[in-house]
Amino acid sequence: MQKNNRFKNFLLKIACDSVLIYTVIIMMAIMYHYKSEHTIIYGVVSYVITGISFRLFDYMTKHKFTGTLGYIALFLIFIYTARFVQVKGEQSYPLSFGIWFLTPQDVLDYSKWYTIEIFLLFQLFMMSVIYYFTRVRYRIFMGFLIMIIPFAIYGKEYEKMPTYFIIMLAVSYIIIMTDFRQLQNTDKIEVIGKKEIWRSVATYAVIFAVVSAIIPKPTIEENRDFLDTLISADQFTDRLISMLGVFRETTDNEQFFSGNNTPVYYVSSQDPMRFKLTTFSTYNYDNDSWTVEDTDKNYSTTFRLHTDTMKNGLYHFDETGSLTEAILYTAGKSTEFAEKYNLDGFTPEQFSIPERRWISIMSNIRGSQFAPLPQLVQDFWSTTYMEEMSLTESGTIRATGETGQNFARDEKFVYSYTPENFFTDSTNIKIIDSMSVENYTEMLTDAIALQDNEYAGTISKGLAEYVSYSDYLLDYGDSQKIYELAQQITTGCESDYDKANAIEAYFRDNGYIYDLNYRKGKGENAEDFLFTSKRGVCYEYATAMVLLARAVGIPARYCEGYNMSRLYNNNILKTNFIVTSNDAHGFPELYIKGFGWVSFEPTVSDTEELQQNTTASDALTRAGIIILVTALLVIMAVMFYPIVSHRIFMYVYGKKPPEEVVLAVMHRISRLSGTDTGYTVQEIAEVVLNKYGTDIHDTARLFDMTVYGGIALSDTDRVTAMTSYVSVYEAIREQKHNKKIKK
Secondary structure: OHHHHHHHHHHHHHHOOHHHHHHHHHHHHHHHHHOHHHHHHHHHHHHHHHHHHHHHHHHHHHOHHHHHHHHHHHHHHHHHHHHHHHHHHHHHOOOOHHHHHHOOHHHOOOOHHHHHHHHHHHHHHHHHHHHHHHHHOOOHHHHHHHHOHHHHHHHOOOOOOOHHHHHHHHHHHHHHHHHHHHOOOOOOOOOOOHHHHHHHHHHHHHHHHHHHHHOOOOOOOOOOHHHHHOOOOHHHHHHHHHHHOOOOOEEOOHHHOOOOOOEEEEEEOOOOEEEEEEEEOEEEOOOOEEEOOHHHHOEEEEEOOOOOHHHHOOEEOOOOOHHHHHHHHHHHHOHHHHHHOOOOOOOHHHOOOOOOEEEEEEEOOOOEOEEOEEOOEEEEEEEOOOOOEEEEOOOOEEEOOOOOOOEOOOOEEEEEEOOHHHHHOHHHHHHHHHOOOOOHHHHHHHHHHOOOOOHHHHHHHHHHHHHHHHHHOOOOOOOHHHHHHHHHHOOOOOOHHHHHHHHHHHHHOOOOEEOOOOOOOOOOOHHHHHHHHOEEOHHHHHHHHHHHHHHOOOOEEEEEEEEEOEEEEEOOOOEEEEEEHHHEEEEEEEEEOOOEEEEOOOOOOHHHHHHHHOOHHHHHHHHHHHHHHHHHHHHHHHHHHHHHHHHHHHHHHOOOOHHHHHHHHHHHHHHHOOOOOOOOHHHHHHHHHHHHOOOOHHHHHHHHHHHHOOOOOOHHHHHHHHHHHHHHHHHHHHHHHHHHHHO
């Protein structure tokens, strides 16, 4: 019995240990940053380890020598275990633990072993220093420094700590301060009435959390021009990223869950747009990933630009609409060609190309291997990069200098581009739609035969590209479900451009949701997104559109880069847009017959914009309301608990066997009277008589008869026991009522 009581007291001590709970909250806040899905698991493990370790620390404070040996043993166990999992991590992960730890997590793949190691190291450190600076030498300032460690971990990667962790850390810190500054007994002071003090502290903590969360906060427009353009400690992070900036053969959706807001580019432009950095051509249903093909990485040409490129280094991309103009020119030369391909009535003069615009892009992060390319780019005018660059067959630019140097921080790129309103011209669309014929390769072949000038090269290139794309950019895995859906979506569409727009609109009109919190289960792929979950991020939307387009005969590929839409005036750099790592984006490019490559935007963005515009103040306000409602519910529960529990007890034990009733009555009376530990039933009866004036000696006698004598009891005995309980319950209520009246 005594052993059971000691174990119960041990568990109760752990459960009510404010220092232990504080340590676990800090550990959970830290581990949420590394693997949010496993936060609860790490919390439970931390609770067990900390509870056991704190008992060792208690022993150490009383037995210096053996306690120190015990701590050394604990330290070695943690270090050895951490080293063991580190070796496991190095065997399965391409980077060392040091680089993994210092590199922003949003640019890395998850490592199970390294995450366990970071947990072990933080666990040992946190429980040691928190225990020391509370129970051994209480230092309020050190406690504050420990509390801000999780905030520093989130802050270094521009990540927001979840609101509930912020509130829990603040409240638990207040409780720690109260416990160790106000409620600790000393040689000269003994604190009495701790129960009442804790009630006041709990009330204050709830009021503090509610008021601090709900009160209106000012909206602050910070000017980060100077901070964002400093070349400081971020250079080290940039260097780590540059070590990772190698050409990737595969990609999946993990990189779009960063929660990070690191500035990547500053841009001067008249239009918001998408940047393309890389392309991927082959989709794998088994692991839901994209891989590159030869055109994604093979170089079609190499070139070198200088700051004086305006005079002698200009690189000219294919002119927007050049293929369309070449085909129209052919139709103007040959009436037979125009009639055969339904192009009569169209002339090159009707084809409208908007005046090109300029865009200047400045990189804010070191080590990128790819140059950002705006959509419908025309010319690459200049860059501060002095090494050789290469244009891949899929239209991306990579740094390929002899020294192997990637693009640097503060690298500048200047392009001209065609505004996207090119596609809002109805005549342009009619002309492009007219070229979307079944015998497209035959049309281009006939056009080449009719050429005797520079247009022959443009059309020949268009034909060669289309034929090569048809080999693998029409592969959708022969999914019957995707094929049938694609046919259904594009029913009635006459041209490739109409089909592309119909597929793009399908996601907006059929209940698809942009959801950063949704994590796909093992084995889920594009089919599951299209037909089951309908939840995902840009990766899922872009992948689905590429496969649907291929299923209706439109060559398509998956691209990654950035969305540029946030206006942000930087007076130092003279730019008006900012692109952050949160703007990383996946999107599809489709080959439209008669024109060439066009990017589309199938991603449903309403939810995304809502999440991005939700401020920390909004989250705190919602949390404050939740805390307030919860506190009110708890108060109501406390107020009505005695009445409700009394009625439940009377109902449950009203007709049970007398033996059970007598046992239950004595246990309940002992709890109500505060004699539930270390008293015999006869002593309890004396306390109740003296304290409340109620005699329960008959029930105490019945308890001894059935427990120790094994005597069967009667219904009369059950009534006696229940009458005793009711008398005690009423006496306690009356006493509390009288105290309130006197106050």
